[in-house]
Amino acid sequence: MRETATGTTRERVAFLLPAALLLAAVVAVPILRVVSLSFERVELDGRAVTSWTGLSAYGRLWVDSRWWAALRNTAVFTGASTLLDTVLGVAIALVLHRRFRGRGALRAAVLIPWALPTSVMALAWAWIFNDSFGVANDLLARLGLIGRPVAWLGEPRTAMAAMIVAEVWKTTPFVALIVLAGLQGIPEEILEAARVDGLGASARLRKIVLPLLVPSILVAAAFRAVQAYGAFDIVYVMTGGGPGGATETVSLYAFQNYFRYLDFGYGSAIATQTTIFAALLAWIVIRLARPDGKEGEAR
Amino acid sequence: MLVAASERDAWAPIGRSFEVAHPGVRVDLVEGPNATDLRENLYTSALLAGDDAFDLVSMDVTWTPKFAGAGWLAPLDEAFPAAETDGLLPEDLAAGRYAGRLYRIPVRTDVGLLYYRRDLLEQAHLAPPETFDDLLLIARRLQSPPDLWGYVWQGAQYEGLVCNYLEVLHGHGGFWIETPTLEVGLDRPPALAALDFLRTCRMGPDPISPPGVTTYKEEESRRLFQDGRAVFLRSWPYVWRLAQAADSRIAGKVGVQPMVRAPGREGGGTLGGWGLGVSRFSRHPALAVAFIRHAVSLPSQRALCRDTGYAPALIEGYRDPVLLAGSPFLETLRELHRGAVLRPSVPRYALASDILQRHVSAALSGLEQPSEALSAAARETRLLLGPARTAPDAPKGRMAP
Numbered sequence: 274m275r276e277t278a279t280g281t282t283r284e285r286v287a288f289l290l291p292a293a294l295l296l297a298a299v300v301a302v303p304i305l306r307v308v309s310l311s312f313e314r315v316e317l318d319g320r321a322v323t324s325w326t327g328l329s330a331y332g333r334l335w336v337d338s339r340w341w342a343a344l345r346n347t348a349v350f351t352g353a354s355t356l357l358d359t360v361l362g363v364a365i366a367l368v369l370h371r372r373f374r375g376r377g378a379l380r381a382a383v384l385i386p387w388a389l390p391t392s393v394m395a396l397a398w399a400w401i402f403n404d405s406f407g408v409a410n411d412l413l414a415r416l417g418l419i420g421r422p423v424a425w426l427g428e429p430r431t432a433m434a435a436m437i438v439a440e441v442w443k444t445t446p447f448v449a450l451i452v453l454a455g456l457q458g459i460p461e462e463i464l465e466a467a468r469v470d471g472l473g474a475s476a477r478l479r480k481i482v483l484p485l486l487v488p489s490i491l492v493a494a495a496f497r498a499v500q501a502y503g504a505f506d507i508v509y510v511m512t513g514g515g516p517g518g519a520t521e522t523v524s525l526y527a528f529q530n531y532f533r534y535l536d537f538g539y540g541s542a543i544a545t546q547t548t549i550f551a552a553l554l555a556w557i558v559i560r561l562a563r564p565d566g567k568e569g570e571a572r
Numbered sequence: 573m574l575v576a577a578s579e580r581d582a583w584a585p586i587g588r589s590f591e592v593a594h595p596g597v598r599v600d601l602v603e604g605p606n607a608t609d610l611r612e613n614l615y616t617s618a619l620l621a622g623d624d625a626f627d628l629v630s631m632d633v634t635w636t637p638k639f640a641g642a643g644w645l646a647p648l649d650e651a652f653p654a655a656e657t658d659g660l661l662p663e664d665l666a667a668g669r670y671a672g673r674l675y676r677i678p679v680r681t682d683v684g685l686l687y688y689r690r691d692l693l694e695q696a697h698l699a700p701p702e703t704f705d706d707l708l709l710i711a712r713r714l715q716s717p718p719d720l721w722g723y724v725w726q727g728a729q730y731e732g733l734v735c736n737y738l739e740v741l742h743g744h745g746g747f748w749i750e751t752p753t754l755e756v757g758l759d760r761p762p763a764l765a766a767l768d769f770l771r772t773c774r775m776g777p778d779p780i781s782p783p784g785v786t787t788y789k790e791e792e793s794r795r796l797f798q799d800g801r802a803v804f805l806r807s808w809p810y811v812w813r814l815a816q817a818a819d820s821r822i823a824g825k826v827g828v829q830p831m832v833r834a835p836g837r838e839g840g841g842t843l844g845g846w847g848l849g850v851s852r853f854s855r856h857p858a859l860a861v862a863f864i865r866h867a868v869s870l871p872s873q874r875a876l877c878r879d880t881g882y883a884p885a886l887i888e889g890y891r892d893p894v895l896l897a898g899s900p901f902l903e904t905l906r907e908l909h910r911g912a913v914l915r916p917s918v919p920r921y922a923l924a925s926d927i928l929q930r931h932v933s934a935a936l937s938g939l940e941q942p943s944e945a946l947s948a949a950a951r952e953t954r955l956l957l958g959p960a961r962t963a964p965d966a967p968k969g970r971m972a973p
Contacts, residue, residue, distance in 0.1 A: 317620075317642035339930075404784025405718075405796055422718055424784035427727075429939050515729025516786045517934025532613050533922040535620075535642060 304548060311541035330542035339518065340526060340543065347522045349433060351501040354440045359494050361441065362448025363486070367478075369449065370456045380453075387446040395510035398439035402426050402511075429519030432512050436520055440507055444500070448493040455489025456482070495558035499551045523547045573628040573848075574614060577603040582882070585875045590866050597859060608632055608731070619644040619851065627854040628863060631676050633667045633845050634731065634915055634925070640670035641919040645849045647673045651861040660868065660885050663912050664845055670917060676847040677864050678885035680876060683905075683912045684739050684841030687797065687805040687815065689714075690827035700829050704743065704769050707804065707832050711780035714803045722780030723773055724793040725806040729933040732789055734915070734925050735842040736806060737932050741766040742840050742913045743833035749916040749924065754957045758928070758950035765834070767935055767942045774936055786937050798822060806831065808844060812901050813881030828901075830908050843912035845885065883909070920956060927952045 311330050316322045334340050369380055386394065401408045402425035413419045425435045459482060467477050505524040508514060514521035514529075523543055530540030575583055580603050587599035604611040612635060618625050619639070631639065639645050652674060657665055661681055668676030686707075688700055692714050701707040711722025726732035738748060746762025749755070757763060773781040782796075790807060797805035798814065800821045805811065815826045833839030848867060850860040866872055870892065873884040878898045883905050889895050890906040918924055931949035934940040940948070 317644075403792070404782060404787065405792075405801070422782070422784065424782065424787060427784045427786035427937060429937055512787075513728065513730055515929075515933050516937035517729065517939040518930045519934075519937070519939060529922075529926065532616050533926070534920060535616075535638065536923075 307541045307548075308545050310537055311539075311545045313538050315535075315537040317535060326538060330538050331546075333539060334542055334546060339521075340523070342518055343521045343523045343526045346433065346520055347502060347504070347524075350437060350440070350504060350520075350522060351498055353437045354444070354501045355494055355498045357437070357441045358445050358448045358497050359490060361445045362493065363452050363490060365445065365449040366452035366456055367482075369453055383449060384446050386443045387450075389443065391443065391506040392510050394443055395439060395507045398435070398442075399426065399511045402435045426512055427516055429516060432516060432520050436507060436511055439511065440501065440504065443507075444497060448490075448497060451489050451493040451496075452486060455486045458489075459485050491558055491561055495555050498558065499555050502551050502554060503547065573600070573630055574602045574604045574611060574626055575630050576606045576608075576611065578606050579880075582876050582880045586867055586872045589871065589875075590863055593866070594859065594862065599863070602626075615639075619853070622853050624851070624853045624855050626851050627856050627860040629849040629851055630679075631847050631849050633664070633678075633682075633843060633847070634921055636668055636670050636676050636849075637917050637919045637921050639849065640673070640675040644852055645675045646852050646854070646857055647675060648677060648850065648861070648864075649674045652677060652864075656865075659887055661887060661909065663843055663909070663914065664847070664885050667843060667845075667914055667917070668847055668849075670919075676849045677868060678845055678847040679864075679867050679873075680846050680882045681885050681909065682808045682810075682844030682846075682883065683909050684735055684806060684831055684844070685809060685811075685908060686829050686831050686841075687807060687811060688827045688829070689800075689803050689822065689825055691825040692803055693827070700827060701804075701832050703835055704740070704832050708769075708772065708780060711803055712778055715780060717779075718782065719801060721782050721796065721802045723804040723806075724781060724785060724788065724796050724802040725770075725773075726788050726790060726793055727770070727774065727781070727785040727933070727936055728787050728789050729929050730789060731925060731929070733929050733932055735844065737766065737770065737928065738842050738913055738915065739806070739831045739840065740769055743831060743837055744769075745834065745837045748928065749918060749953065749957065751916045751918065754918070756950050756953045756957065758953060759947045763946050763950075764942055767932060767946060770932070771936055771942060775938065786933065809883050809901075809905055810881055813899070828904065828908070830911075838911060840911040840913045841908065843914050845883075847885070918957060923956055924953055927956065 312325060312327055313323045314326045316324075365383060369376065369383065400406065404410060404422045404424040404427065407425070409425060410419065410422045414422070423431065426432045463481060464477060467481055472480065503524050504522050505528060508520055508522050508525050509528075512520045514525050524547060527540045527543040527547065530536045530543060534540075573583075580601055583601050587601055590599055591597055604614055611630075612632070615626065615629055615635075619629075619642070629635075629639065629645065657674075657677070660678055664678035664681050665674075668674055668678060686701075693700060693710065696710075696714060698710050698713070701710055707723065714720070715722035725736050727736065741748060741763060744762040744766045746760060746766060747755075747757040750757065773779060774783060774785050785793075788796075793802075793805055794807060794811050794814065796802050797807075797811070798820055812826070812828060814820065816823050831839045831841050848864045850857055850864070854860050867876075868886055870886060870888055873886045873889045874892065874894050876882060877884045877889065877895055881899060881901075883902065884890070884895065887906075890902050896902055915921070916924070927949050931940065931945040935942045935945035
């Protein structure tokens with residue numbers, strides 16, 4: 274017994290080791306380096322001169338109004354885009370789950386936005402929202418909804434809204450895909466039984482399908498929230514953080530510190546804080562996904 | 573050397589003639605993105621890693637303090653003594669100095685200009701504007717938005733906004749950062765008057781700029797002007813050739829002049845332009861220096877500027893029959909270039925610029941009141957420059973004369 278157990282353990286370690294080493298090299302080491310950089314100050318003068326500064330970069334975060342503004346923008350962007358993604362993603366998944374002609378083609382088509390590189394789609398959306406040449410203004414004007422062109426990316430509120438629209442357009446397919454997988458996991462017999470018991474379509478959706486979908490919805494939402502929280506490319510391309518810093522996210526601010534101000538200590542403090550928040554966010558959502566721990570035990 | 577993809581064709585013949593003069597040497601031109609910020613990031617990554625991929629650094633006028641301050645560039649004072657740099661535009665040469673040493677040799681220059689629709693002004697029997705009030709008056713009289721706007725410029729939150737604001741500030745007699753003293757002028761009356769002017773342009777009463785001007789960079793504003801949808805445009809010299817090209821809707825209908833000013837003040841455009849520095853990590857510094865010398869020679873300047881409409885850094889270029897034949901505009905440009913406004917040469921320029929961009933942009937989009945925005949910008953800038961004042965290597969740049 275004992276020997277077999279050790280053998281198994283040894284085998285397990287042997288099988289896990291390559292993956293663990295790879296993850297350590299490409300994830301853990303850089304993260305730890307960033308964390309340690311956040312306690313340092315780096316002066317460049319031909320070579321890098323580092324000095325220990327302790328927690329002072331974090332103290333600076335606390336009083337930095339630009340960082341607070343970036344955090345607020347990031348929260349709005351993350352909250353709104355995750356919510357819209359989830360609602361639309363579930364709706365699309367429900368449609369794609371039904372049997373109809375051309376479903377395969379439609380399923381493939383729905384995935385296209387997800388497959389596009391973010392910077393490419395962000396550039397396209399920036400032109401869509403251009404005030405003079407953009408499609409958005411043209412359509413709305415033809416429909417008689419706006420009298421004069423709107424500078425979507427030129428006003429703080431509409432710029433944020435435009436960015437959320439672009440993000441949702443791109444990432445909803447991801448949620449739809451995961452929820453669709455969840456839908457396919459719901460046994461047909463349960464629904465059949467409910468139908469026999471005389472439950473209507475909307476009641477079946479509310480009482481059976483949605484509750485059973487909760488784990489997949491939450492997993493999808495967790496991925497989306499963490500990803501939206503780290504949003505960088507879409508902001509960099511669409512607005513550059515403007516107007517007046519109204520769309521600057523924490524990732525963009527960290528980037529500016531690294532590449533434009535060469536302030537590696539402060540950039541690392543922002544990045545470290547962002548990582549901690551994102552990890553917390555993921556942890557909370559995963560806890561929500563199995564409130565009583567049952568699913569956890571099942572694994 | 574990494575250059576914008578759009579500039580590659582202009583550089584290629586200069587590289588070839590250098591190869592002919594130096595047998596066995598190959599000049600590699602790496603095509604980078606057209607956006608300045610992106611190329612700055614690429615150079616930053618390479619230099620940060622101490623990489624010797626680039627011998628030469630093709631630098632914007634504002635990169636000098638950052639790159640030289642980080643110790644990424646080799647000083648060029650010895651390779652280029654005064655006798656040799658006399659032939660280059662003095663304003664542009666001054667922009668290549670940091671902490672008293674020369675790090676960047678200008679290759680071509682840029683200056684902010686005011687373009688106008690000569691035909692529309694003549695039809696209305698109006699003279700070109702001299703002051704900000706003239707500009708507002710003429711623009712309001714001739715415009716019929718949204719089909720024809722009075723004035724377009726670059727109001728997006730990026731470096732271009734600083735250039736636009738700086739000109740208006742200079743025209744009101746104000747200053748941003750006075751470099752020997754590091755004095756900050758953003759909470760003084762001229763700074764407020766300058767911001768009020770730009771705000772009036774966009775937010776009225778009776779606005780002369782489209783609301784989307786806060787999203788415009790160079791190309792968005794040029795397209796509008798070139799489509800015949802704006803009376804005035806603030807931009808760089810490159811617009812002249814494009815606006816006058818055969819396929820332009822406004823060919824032959826364009827005038828150009830220096831930036832307007834407040835009564836009794838000097839007007840002047842912001843100085844821009846590109847130059848070359850030598851990477852400290854280069855394994856061929858002597859050849860790199862030789863290439864720079866080659867690039868500012870008259871034949872190279874001709875090759876660079878003749879077909880592109882760029883303005884040479886070599887003063888002789890403005891009298892050169894070959895260049896003038898291709899672009900008679902150069903003669904005017906030399907005059908417009910005098911009194912150009914320099915951006916301050918401070919080591920943490922990027923951060924100072926971002927502070928200004930952010931608050932000016934916030935005021936232009938109605939997020940902040942102009943006076944609040946400027947006092948916040950002044951406070952943050954002083955906070956930033958404070959320690960630099962006592963640093964032993966206090967920068968010795970200069971602002972506008």
